[in-house]
Amino acid sequence: MPRNSQHEPYTGEHADGGRDEVEGYETINSSSSNSSDDDSPRLYSQCPMEEFNNIECNGQGYIEDHATQNCDGLDGMNMNNEFVETVRTTQQWDDDENFDAPCVNIVSPTEATSAVDLYDGQIFHTKVDLQAAINGWSILHNVQFLNSTSNKIRLSIMCAQHDNVDRPCLWRLHASRSKRLGGLWKISTCGPPHTCTHPILASGHHNCTTKFICRLIIPIIRQQLDMKPKEIVARMESKFDIKISYMKAWDARRKAIEATFGSYEQSYRSLFCFMEALRLSQPGSVYSIHVVAPTRFKGLFWAFGASICGWEHCRPVLSMDGTFLLGKYRGTLLAAVGIDGNGGLFPLAFAVVESESNESWIWFLQKLQELVPTVVAREKLCIVSDKHPGLVRGCREVFPNAVHRHCLRHLRENFKKMVRRLGTPDSEGLSNKMYFAGNTDDYLYFNRMMDEIKMIKQEAFDWLVQRDVSKWSLLFDEGHRYGIMTTNASECFNGVLKRARGLPIQGLIMSIYYNLVALFLRRSAEAQKWVEAGQSPFVPQTMVVIQRAERDARRCPEPVTINRNEFEVIDTSSRANKVEITNAASCTCTCLRPQRYHVPCVHVVAVAGARRWDHNAFVSPIFTIEKYLATYSKLFHVFPPKDIWPGFNEEHGLIPLLAPTFRRRAGRPRMNRFRNTMDELSSSSNKACGFCKQTGHNRSTCPHNPSSSRLSSVTTYFALKRID
Numbered sequence: 001m002p003r004n005s006q007h008e009p010y011t012g013e014h015a016d017g018g019r020d021e022v023e024g025y026e027t028i029n030s031s032s033s034n035s036s037d038d039d040s041p042r043l044y045s046q047c048p049m050e051e052f053n054n055i056e057c058n059g060q061g062y063i064e065d066h067a068t069q070n071c072d073g074l075d076g077m078n079m080n081n082e083f084v085e086t087v088r089t090t091q092q093w094d095d096d097e098n099f100d101a102p103c104v105n106i107v108s109p110t111e112a113t114s115a116v117d118l119y120d121g122q123i124f125h126t127k128v129d130l131q132a133a134i135n136g137w138s139i140l141h142n143v144q145f146l147n148s149t150s151n152k153i154r155l156s157i158m159c160a161q162h163d164n165v166d167r168p169c170l171w172r173l174h175a176s177r178s179k180r181l182g183g184l185w186k187i188s189t190c191g192p193p194h195t196c197t198h199p200i201l202a203s204g205h206h207n208c209t210t211k212f213i214c215r216l217i218i219p220i221i222r223q224q225l226d227m228k229p230k231e232i233v234a235r236m237e238s239k240f241d242i243k244i245s246y247m248k249a250w251d252a253r254r255k256a257i258e259a260t261f262g263s264y265e266q267s268y269r270s271l272f273c274f275m276e277a278l279r280l281s282q283p284g285s286v287y288s289i290h291v292v293a294p295t296r297f298k299g300l301f302w303a304f305g306a307s308i309c310g311w312e313h314c315r316p317v318l319s320m321d322g323t324f325l326l327g328k329y330r331g332t333l334l335a336a337v338g339i340d341g342n343g344g345l346f347p348l349a350f351a352v353v354e355s356e357s358n359e360s361w362i363w364f365l366q367k368l369q370e371l372v373p374t375v376v377a378r379e380k381l382c383i384v385s386d387k388h389p390g391l392v393r394g395c396r397e398v399f400p401n402a403v404h405r406h407c408l409r410h411l412r413e414n415f416k417k418m419v420r421r422l423g424t425p426d427s428e429g430l431s432n433k434m435y436f437a438g439n440t441d442d443y444l445y446f447n448r449m450m451d452e453i454k455m456i457k458q459e460a461f462d463w464l465v466q467r468d469v470s471k472w473s474l475l476f477d478e479g480h481r482y483g484i485m486t487t488n489a490s491e492c493f494n495g496v497l498k499r500a501r502g503l504p505i506q507g508l509i510m511s512i513y514y515n516l517v518a519l520f521l522r523r524s525a526e527a528q529k530w531v532e533a534g535q536s537p538f539v540p541q542t543m544v545v546i547q548r549a550e551r552d553a554r555r556c557p558e559p560v561t562i563n564r565n566e567f568e569v570i571d572t573s574s575r576a577n578k579v580e581i582t583n584a585a586s587c588t589c590t591c592l593r594p595q596r597y598h599v600p601c602v603h604v605v606a607v608a609g610a611r612r613w614d615h616n617a618f619v620s621p622i623f624t625i626e627k628y629l630a631t632y633s634k635l636f637h638v639f640p641p642k643d644i645w646p647g648f649n650e651e652h653g654l655i656p657l658l659a660p661t662f663r664r665r666a667g668r669p670r671m672n673r674f675r676n677t678m679d680e681l682s683s684s685s686n687k688a689c690g691f692c693k694q695t696g697h698n699r700s701t702c703p704h705n706p707s708s709s710r711l712s713s714v715t716t717y718f719a720l721k722r723i724d
Contacts, residue, residue: 106184107133118173122187127155128215130175130185135212139240143194144206145173153177155185160206161196169196205242213244213252214259221256223514229253257503264328265659267504268297270645272654274506275302277645278513281637284308286371289657290363296658299360300505301367303349304516306634308372311348313631314338315482315622316378318348320385321490322356326502330662332356333501333508334364337489339482340631341623342539344523345489347516348372352505354662361390365398382480384487386410406472408438408485415463423703424457425694434464438473439485441596446475479595510639517636524632530625537616542623545599546616553606569603577603587618594618 106123118137124130134157138145144160154176159169174189213236220235221227232249236242261267267274275287284305290298318336325331331352338346349368353360369376381402385391387410395404416431424430430453437449454461470476474485500511530536536543552572559579560568567579578590581604587594593601598620600608608615621627648654690699699705 118187118190120187120190122190123181124175124185127152127177127185130155130187132212132215134173135207135209136216136240138207139205139212139242141194143171143196145171159194159196164196167195169194171195205240208236208240208242208244210248210252210255213249214255217252218256218259221253221260227253257507261504261507261510264504267506268659269656271297271300271505271657273645273648274509275300276654277640278302278509280646281640282306283637284634288367288371291655291657295655297660299351299353299363301349301351301364301371302509303372304513304636306520306636307346307348307516308374309634310520310631311338311346312374312378313622313627314340314346315484316380317382317384317480317482317484318375319484319487319489320383320391321487321494323491323494323497323501325352325508327504327508328663329660330354331660332360333494333497334360335490335493336364336368337493339484339489340523341628342541345493346631347493347512348375350512352508354660356388356390358388358390358393361388362394362398365391365394369398380480382482384481384484386487387414403480404471405477405481406467407487408435408472410487411438411467411472415460418463419457419460420697420701420703422457422459424460425697426456427697430456430460434460437464441474441591441593443475446473474596475592477596479598481596483597513636513639520632520634520636524629527625527629527632531629537625538619538623539625539628542599542619545597546605546619549600549602549605552602553609556602556606559603559607559610567607569606571602579603579607581607581613584613585617599623 106125107129118133124133134145145157146160146162147156148158149156155174157173159171161167161169162171170192171194172189172191173187175185175187178184178186213232217227217232217235229246229249232253233244233246236244236249258266262270272289275289279285279287282305285303286305286308287300287302289300292298315338318338320334320336322332322334325333332355334351334353334356335347336349338348340346349364349372351360351364351367353364375381376399381399382405383391383395383399383402384405384407385395386407392404395402412431412435415434416427419427419430433449433453437446437453440446440449450461450464453464470478474481474483496515497508497511500508503511530539538546555572557570562568562578565580565582567581569577569579571577579587580589581587587600587604589595589601589603591601591603593599594604600615600618604618605615607613608618646654648656688695689697689702691702691705697703
């Protein structure tokens, strides 16, 4: 993939469908002679990504690797009559380096952080494992030590009380790197027992360093990427009965994140290799990196293959929203989240951009159209979002055939601000009426709410009518929303990632990856239980709606047949409804509930019962357990380690990137969102304003208060004229 000129931004796009463009691209199995990067890992050419996907997590992969490395020894396992020298004593083995090392108990890196007992002859893989075991042992036994000798081949430590005038402690530990053990570290001397007296260490431990804590929490960080410093403090106190400071825990967490994902700058530098490894290990995944000249990061779009395939069986509705990041570099995470048949969130695509601007939203929608063809192929696609100008323009230009609906909750926020500017006393009550009108499917209730708004404030009524009622009201939606009125789906998923938004960009992607893996496993297991139970062909949420309609249909009078396809049904509220059934799988009703929710209403169920028809045939296939199983049928695979990632290759677009220019200011990052009217809690007490004694606002927002910060000069003038 040739690089563009410096005047044009470079965009690297990689998808399964684009492999023909890089014919001859043998990234996985290419030898070192074909690579232009001398720093490419040697293990990369030995472990294809396809083979890595088949490795199980029970140690089978390590056994296979060991067997491959010892293939020469396996070839020699044949019977012969030749003389073979054997080892009979340890002295013979020490004297001859040609003999294989015997099987010994070697402390693993995981065991080294578990405060194992120390004794003579104990063996460790590396010096780091040995030091971690010594640190854990000393912390657990409440003793401290000092280094006497520490180099590449030898380690000697002594008790911190060795120079105590009254009662010196003679405890020593000596270890060295043994050539005859293949470079393993062995403790030669450990003792005598500690004789020092020591108080209870309540404020910390000399040997409880951030390096030791980092090593302890790295396995946890890899599974729980959003681990908080307070959790680290609690774990250290629970495991070692020691208290550490918040800053030490924070610094250890930072080191653990950098040890796992590299620094923030390194995370951006190897982003191309990381995303290429993700694409190769997760079949069907796509990504696109927007780079500005010369090689600086601008934006990233990606979608997992399992999500792309699963969304085909979800409702054709996408909820779009963005949330800010909290790391070293500023940024915004954009997300397109779908809804499965049982009402669960189904994340589809993501993007990391500089800010939630018009340019960013249009770029996100363009990549969604280009790289996720299932979105374009879905009929009657509906996009639910707030009224961001970039989203409105992008939906109109990029998805002209899709239906764009506005989030009712965001519209209520804008409506409430407008009502306050007009000086309406009860802005909260008026906003609630607007929300009730948009969320109802009853004509009479909608008209009553709108009439009350018109009586209270004509300007507020006109403002709602100008916003196109079909875009924010369920009553005039014609079934495109499937009953989804807000972008709470996107915001709920953003809440799941709240504590991971401070990680480097690769850590953020891995957090989303692990969340989706857990989501797919849990919901596929639930679907299997529903299939084994065999109680219904539909998901539980839909079955609740159908059973309620069946109970209400029993109380309805006998439907009146008008003709072969039309029926009149009088429900319990004495309303006459016209039901029209054109075929065995299509029905309409004047209550419009079957058209809006794609599930038969009580009137259709009553007609089907009277005619001995199966009313389950009118339920949309999206709500079946079969579709739900297909939604979560695709599998995620183990993400490959860094050793077998593709190397940098400028010919194929895998180039090192520079960190973005939108770096965060120095200081502690702001963890809370900016509060607005959506975050205001409804107060149970009806407090009055301190200036005008009316309810619905306070002194600082009072439209009659000349010193109000929210009152414009024009509004202040007319407000004072009304008081006079």
